Amino acid sequence: MGKRALLVIDLLHDFMATEGALFCGEEARKIIPVVCARIEEFAATGEPIIFVRDAHAPDDLEFQRFPVHCVRGTPGAELIGEVRRAAANASRVIHLEKTRYSAFYGTNLDAVLQSLAIEEVHVVGVCTNICVLYTVEELCNRDLPTVVYRDGVASFDPEAHAWALQQMETVLGAKIE
Numbered sequence: 001m002g003k004r005a006l007l008v009i010d011l012l013h014d015f016m017a018t019e020g021a022l023f024c025g026e027e028a029r030k031i032i033p034v035v036c037a038r039i040e041e042f043a044a045t046g047e048p049i050i051f052v053r054d055a056h057a058p059d060d061l062e063f064q065r066f067p068v069h070c071v072r073g074t075p076g077a078e079l080i081g082e083v084r085r086a087a088a089n090a091s092r093v094i095h096l097e098k099t100r101y102s103a104f105y106g107t108n109l110d111a112v113l114q115s116l117a118i119e120e121v122h123v124v125g126v127c128t129n130i131c132v133l134y135t136v137e138e139l140c141n142r143d144l145p146t147v148v149y150r151d152g153v154a155s156f157d158p159e160a161h162a163w164a165l166q167q168m169e170t171v172l173g174a175k176i177e
């Protein structure tokens with residue numbers, strides 16, 4: 001087994017809380033225990049956990065496509081409490097803010113993965129067909145073996161969720177566990 005990192009995508013109040021600005025629905029609530037279990041697993045072995053967090057300017061053009069959400073510095077852009085608690089004892093936690101779907105766009109994720117010599121990336125988060133998919137596509141471009149947890153990703157759109165899982169497996173070569 002190569003050196004692993006856990007990528008936790010957008011476990012943020014605005015997506016995950018029922019009163020969040022862009023709540024991803026009950027399917028998203030269901031992944032919380034799975035995400036926390038993965039975080040605790042990586043924390044126990046001292047492996048890196050990377051929190052990728054949507055953090056928009058108030059006038060971000062993405063808000064022409066989606067309601068205003070995860071504005072940098074607001075409570076909506078904070079990690080949910082369950083996840084924060086799961087990571088409380090982790091020794092290697094990295095926070096990374098993004099403004100687009102891909103966790104690589106406009107971030108230093110490349111440098112982080114290289115500096116840690118990561119050989120395998122494990123992915124959980126929301127939404128399966130948006131930020132998860134476009135991040136896994138970038139991992140595929142970099143030939144980084146990728147594991148996506150079927151019960152650790154979710155979307156407000158069940159058909160798109162199923163399609164994206166299949167796309168990641170068959171086209172992008174991710175292992176779906």
Ligand SMILES: [Zn+2]
Pocket residue numbers: 054056062069070099
């Ligand atoms: Zn966003």
